[in-house]
Amino acid sequence: MRRPLRIIMLGPPGSGKGTRAHIISELYGIPVITTGDMLREAVAKGTEYGKTAGGYMSRGELVPDEIVNGVVGERLGRSDLENGFILDGFPRSTPQAEFLDDFLEEHGLKLDYVIHVTLEDEAIVKRLSNRRSCPNCGEVYHLVSKPPKKEGVCDRCGSELILRGDDRPEVIRNRLAVYREKTQPLLDRYMKKGLIKEVPGDYSMDRLSEQLKRMLG
Ligand SMILES: [Zn+2]
Known part of the structure; x- marks a missing residue:
């Protein structure tokens, strides 16, 4: 049995972060846990933090850091993660990163890698605006x-296809600027700890699997 792998994924929207998380998951047999899934599950199960989170979500409000942290703590404490985990979408802020450090330390666990998926803004704009x-x-x-x-028509139901507002180039550029500003402190933090591994967002699948195997062992 190999040692557990605990990984955080960081990368802008449209970088291919989710795809990469799932490739690692398949290569190493460890689950991808997203913040969205954790929140939905906690709400559905009616856990202590899930009840509070559900209130914010039903009002369409952002769930505060301390509640998200509580939900993450409930999830990471479960026994199915003994081989490790891949966190996608958490931590997203310094208070969340501090919580994760404390949680892992309290449980005698350590983080192995922070995988930073990199892709230039214009490549992301091109990808998403298509x-x-x-x-x-x-x-x-x-x-x-x-x-x-058939151009412009949905294969499944025949409706006319649209370019969503979120996928318009100027909106994407704005989202990327917000993302980079929020994420830089996290990158700095994990860089200091020597945990960052860079993975290009535009490698072919074969090349990507090769790189991951070389990197993660
Ligand atoms: Zn359709």
């Missing part, structure tokens, strides 16, 4: 990698 969505059934297409059979 997305087309079906307003009727929710199917998502990509003009280069997953085009609809």
